[in-house]
Amino acid sequence: xxxxxxxxxxxxxxxxxxxxxxxxxxxxxxxxxxxxxxxxxxxxxxxxxxxxxxxxxxxxxxxxxxxxxxxxxxxxxxxxxxxxxxxxxxxxxxxxxxxxxxxxxxxxxxxxxxxxx
Amino acid sequence: xxxxxxxxxxxxxxxxxxxxxxxxxxxxxxxxxxxxxxxxxxxxxxxxxxxxxxxxxxxxxxxxxxxxxxxxxxxxxxxxxxxxxxxxxxxxxxxxxxxxxxxxxxxxxxx
Numbered sequence: 627x628x629x630x631x632x633x634x635x636x637x638x639x640x641x642x643x644x645x646x647x648x649x650x651x652x653x654x655x656x657x658x659x660x661x662x663x664x665x666x667x668x669x670x671x672x673x674x675x676x677x678x679x680x681x682x683x684x685x686x687x688x689x690x691x692x693x694x695x696x697x698x699x700x701x702x703x704x705x706x707x708x709x710x711x712x713x714x715x716x717x718x719x720x721x722x723x724x725x726x727x728x729x730x731x732x733x734x735x736x737x738x739x740x741x742x743x
Numbered sequence: 744x745x746x747x748x749x750x751x752x753x754x755x756x757x758x759x760x761x762x763x764x765x766x767x768x769x770x771x772x773x774x775x776x777x778x779x780x781x782x783x784x785x786x787x788x789x790x791x792x793x794x795x796x797x798x799x800x801x802x803x804x805x806x807x808x809x810x811x812x813x814x815x816x817x818x819x820x821x822x823x824x825x826x827x828x829x830x831x832x833x834x835x836x837x838x839x840x841x842x843x844x845x846x847x848x849x850x851x852x853x854x
Contacts, residue, residue, distance in 0.1 A: 670746070672746075673834070729777075729779035729795070
Protein backbone atom coordinates (compact mmCIF):
# COMPACT_ATOMS: atom_id res chain seq x y z
CA UNK A 627 0.00 0.00 0.00
CA UNK A 628 1.32 3.42 -0.96
CA UNK A 629 1.59 5.80 1.99
CA UNK A 630 2.80 9.35 2.45
CA UNK A 631 3.23 10.03 6.15
CA UNK A 632 3.83 13.64 7.11
CA UNK A 633 5.36 15.08 10.25
CA UNK A 634 3.13 16.48 12.97
CA UNK A 635 1.54 19.87 13.51
CA UNK A 636 3.84 22.80 14.28
CA UNK A 637 3.34 26.06 16.16
CA UNK A 638 6.01 28.66 15.45
CA UNK A 639 6.69 32.35 15.92
CA UNK A 640 7.24 34.81 13.06
CA UNK A 641 10.86 34.81 11.95
CA UNK A 642 11.54 31.24 13.04
CA UNK A 643 12.68 28.52 10.64
CA UNK A 644 10.88 25.26 9.99
CA UNK A 645 11.32 22.03 8.05
CA UNK A 646 8.44 19.58 7.68
CA UNK A 647 8.76 16.10 6.24
CA UNK A 648 6.92 13.51 4.17
CA UNK A 649 8.01 9.86 4.18
CA UNK A 650 6.95 7.73 1.25
CA UNK A 651 6.51 3.96 1.36
CA UNK A 652 4.99 1.18 -0.71
CA UNK A 653 6.46 2.36 -4.01
CA UNK A 654 9.76 3.29 -5.66
CA UNK A 655 10.45 6.66 -4.01
CA UNK A 656 12.98 7.72 -6.64
CA UNK A 657 10.64 7.10 -9.59
CA UNK A 658 7.81 9.54 -8.88
CA UNK A 659 7.64 13.31 -8.47
CA UNK A 660 6.71 14.46 -4.96
CA UNK A 661 4.97 17.80 -4.59
CA UNK A 662 3.70 20.16 -1.93
CA UNK A 663 0.27 21.81 -1.84
CA UNK A 664 -0.80 24.63 0.46
CA UNK A 665 -4.30 25.18 1.77
CA UNK A 666 -4.77 28.30 3.85
CA UNK A 667 -7.65 28.29 6.37
CA UNK A 668 -10.96 28.22 4.53
CA UNK A 669 -9.25 28.65 1.16
CA UNK A 670 -8.43 26.60 -1.92
CA UNK A 671 -5.53 24.42 -2.98
CA UNK A 672 -2.31 26.06 -4.17
CA UNK A 673 0.45 24.20 -5.99
CA UNK A 674 3.83 25.06 -4.47
CA UNK A 675 6.41 22.91 -6.23
CA UNK A 676 7.70 19.44 -6.93
CA UNK A 677 10.90 17.41 -6.71
CA UNK A 678 12.04 14.26 -8.47
CA UNK A 679 13.91 12.35 -5.75
CA UNK A 680 15.82 10.33 -8.33
CA UNK A 681 17.95 13.31 -9.36
CA UNK A 682 16.64 16.14 -7.12
CA UNK A 683 15.27 18.07 -10.11
CA UNK A 684 13.02 20.69 -8.49
CA UNK A 685 10.40 23.04 -9.94
CA UNK A 686 8.62 25.84 -8.08
CA UNK A 687 5.45 27.79 -8.65
CA UNK A 688 6.38 31.45 -9.27
CA UNK A 689 4.27 32.32 -6.23
CA UNK A 690 6.50 30.26 -3.96
CA UNK A 691 9.91 30.58 -5.65
CA UNK A 692 12.35 32.01 -3.11
CA UNK A 693 9.84 31.67 -0.26
CA UNK A 694 10.34 27.96 0.47
CA UNK A 695 12.84 25.21 -0.27
CA UNK A 696 11.86 21.72 -1.37
CA UNK A 697 14.36 18.88 -0.93
CA UNK A 698 14.49 15.10 -0.65
CA UNK A 699 16.70 12.44 0.90
CA UNK A 700 16.26 9.33 -1.20
CA UNK A 701 18.25 7.22 1.27
CA UNK A 702 15.34 7.49 3.71
CA UNK A 703 12.52 8.05 1.17
CA UNK A 704 11.66 11.43 2.66
CA UNK A 705 10.82 14.78 1.11
CA UNK A 706 10.99 18.11 2.90
CA UNK A 707 9.50 21.59 2.77
CA UNK A 708 11.34 24.29 4.64
CA UNK A 709 11.15 27.97 5.50
CA UNK A 710 14.02 30.13 6.70
CA UNK A 711 11.85 32.87 8.18
CA UNK A 712 8.17 32.18 8.77
CA UNK A 713 5.44 34.77 8.46
CA UNK A 714 1.93 34.77 9.88
CA UNK A 715 0.66 34.34 6.33
CA UNK A 716 2.39 30.94 6.17
CA UNK A 717 -0.28 29.59 8.52
CA UNK A 718 -1.89 26.77 6.54
CA UNK A 719 -2.30 23.06 6.04
CA UNK A 720 0.46 21.64 3.86
CA UNK A 721 -0.05 18.42 1.94
CA UNK A 722 2.64 16.34 0.31
CA UNK A 723 1.50 14.53 -2.81
CA UNK A 724 2.80 11.85 -5.16
CA UNK A 725 2.41 12.65 -8.84
CA UNK A 726 1.79 10.16 -11.62
CA UNK A 727 2.86 12.86 -14.10
CA UNK A 728 -0.61 13.89 -15.19
CA UNK A 729 -2.35 13.72 -11.83
CA UNK A 730 -1.91 13.38 -8.09
CA UNK A 731 -2.06 9.71 -7.18
CA UNK A 732 -1.72 9.98 -3.40
CA UNK A 733 -2.00 12.62 -0.68
CA UNK A 734 -0.36 12.76 2.70
CA UNK A 735 -2.52 13.41 5.76
CA UNK A 736 -1.43 17.05 5.90
CA UNK A 737 0.73 19.05 8.31
CA UNK A 738 -0.86 22.06 9.99
CA UNK A 739 1.58 24.93 10.43
CA UNK A 740 0.51 27.78 12.70
CA UNK A 741 2.63 30.92 12.85
CA UNK A 742 1.66 33.30 15.62
CA UNK A 743 3.39 35.64 18.01
CA UNK B 744 0.64 31.82 -13.56
CA UNK B 745 -2.95 32.37 -12.43
CA UNK B 746 -5.25 29.82 -10.91
CA UNK B 747 -7.81 28.20 -13.18
CA UNK B 748 -11.25 29.79 -12.85
CA UNK B 749 -14.13 27.82 -11.32
CA UNK B 750 -17.54 29.03 -10.12
CA UNK B 751 -17.54 29.43 -6.32
CA UNK B 752 -20.63 27.30 -5.87
CA UNK B 753 -23.02 24.89 -7.55
CA UNK B 754 -26.02 23.02 -6.27
CA UNK B 755 -28.64 20.46 -7.15
CA UNK B 756 -31.28 18.25 -5.62
CA UNK B 757 -30.70 14.55 -5.05
CA UNK B 758 -30.87 12.69 -8.33
CA UNK B 759 -30.19 15.78 -10.42
CA UNK B 760 -26.99 16.65 -12.27
CA UNK B 761 -24.54 19.44 -11.65
CA UNK B 762 -21.76 20.60 -13.97
CA UNK B 763 -18.70 22.55 -12.83
CA UNK B 764 -16.54 24.48 -15.28
CA UNK B 765 -12.80 25.08 -15.11
CA UNK B 766 -11.43 27.78 -17.40
CA UNK B 767 -7.75 28.24 -18.15
CA UNK B 768 -5.66 29.24 -21.12
CA UNK B 769 -3.97 27.67 -24.11
CA UNK B 770 -0.89 27.25 -21.89
CA UNK B 771 -2.62 24.87 -19.50
CA UNK B 772 -6.14 23.47 -19.98
CA UNK B 773 -6.25 24.14 -23.71
CA UNK B 774 -2.73 22.95 -24.38
CA UNK B 775 -2.81 19.50 -22.83
CA UNK B 776 -5.29 16.70 -22.18
CA UNK B 777 -4.02 16.56 -18.61
CA UNK B 778 -6.90 17.98 -16.59
CA UNK B 779 -7.73 16.25 -13.32
CA UNK B 780 -10.45 16.79 -10.74
CA UNK B 781 -10.29 16.34 -6.95
CA UNK B 782 -13.03 16.06 -4.33
CA UNK B 783 -12.41 17.35 -0.82
CA UNK B 784 -14.70 16.79 2.13
CA UNK B 785 -14.28 19.07 5.17
CA UNK B 786 -11.22 18.23 7.21
CA UNK B 787 -10.05 15.59 4.76
CA UNK B 788 -7.34 15.35 2.14
CA UNK B 789 -8.54 15.66 -1.47
CA UNK B 790 -9.30 12.58 -3.56
CA UNK B 791 -8.72 12.06 -7.29
CA UNK B 792 -12.02 11.75 -9.18
CA UNK B 793 -11.08 12.29 -12.84
CA UNK B 794 -7.73 12.35 -14.66
CA UNK B 795 -6.62 13.08 -18.21
CA UNK B 796 -9.87 15.01 -18.82
CA UNK B 797 -12.30 12.11 -18.71
CA UNK B 798 -10.76 8.99 -17.15
CA UNK B 799 -12.03 7.63 -13.86
CA UNK B 800 -9.74 5.91 -11.35
CA UNK B 801 -10.82 2.56 -10.05
CA UNK B 802 -13.49 2.93 -7.39
CA UNK B 803 -14.90 6.28 -8.55
CA UNK B 804 -18.60 5.96 -9.46
CA UNK B 805 -19.51 6.40 -13.11
CA UNK B 806 -21.81 9.23 -11.99
CA UNK B 807 -18.69 11.38 -12.28
CA UNK B 808 -17.62 12.35 -15.79
CA UNK B 809 -15.27 14.87 -17.34
CA UNK B 810 -14.91 16.66 -20.64
CA UNK B 811 -13.02 19.52 -22.27
CA UNK B 812 -13.63 22.05 -25.00
CA UNK B 813 -10.92 24.53 -25.87
CA UNK B 814 -9.63 26.21 -22.72
CA UNK B 815 -12.51 25.01 -20.53
CA UNK B 816 -12.85 21.66 -18.82
CA UNK B 817 -15.99 20.44 -17.06
CA UNK B 818 -16.91 17.96 -14.37
CA UNK B 819 -20.45 16.58 -14.31
CA UNK B 820 -21.92 14.76 -11.36
CA UNK B 821 -25.07 12.90 -12.37
CA UNK B 822 -27.61 11.41 -9.99
CA UNK B 823 -26.46 13.63 -7.12
CA UNK B 824 -26.18 11.96 -3.75
CA UNK B 825 -25.77 13.47 -0.31
CA UNK B 826 -22.18 12.26 -0.09
CA UNK B 827 -21.28 14.26 -3.21
CA UNK B 828 -21.55 17.47 -1.19
CA UNK B 829 -17.93 18.64 -1.08
CA UNK B 830 -15.44 21.05 -2.57
CA UNK B 831 -14.17 20.22 -6.05
CA UNK B 832 -10.91 21.41 -7.58
CA UNK B 833 -9.65 21.08 -11.12
CA UNK B 834 -5.96 20.98 -11.95
CA UNK B 835 -4.02 21.08 -15.19
CA UNK B 836 -0.50 20.37 -16.39
CA UNK B 837 1.03 23.63 -17.64
CA UNK B 838 4.44 22.78 -19.07
CA UNK B 839 7.77 21.66 -17.71
CA UNK B 840 8.90 24.91 -16.05
CA UNK B 841 5.80 25.47 -13.90
CA UNK B 842 4.10 22.15 -14.25
CA UNK B 843 0.82 22.37 -12.42
CA UNK B 844 -1.96 24.76 -11.50
CA UNK B 845 -5.14 24.29 -9.47
CA UNK B 846 -8.56 25.78 -9.98
CA UNK B 847 -10.14 28.18 -7.50
CA UNK B 848 -12.48 25.50 -6.22
CA UNK B 849 -16.27 24.95 -6.29
CA UNK B 850 -18.45 24.10 -3.33
CA UNK B 851 -21.16 21.66 -4.38
CA UNK B 852 -24.28 21.64 -2.23
CA UNK B 853 -26.90 18.91 -2.38
CA UNK B 854 -30.20 20.61 -1.61
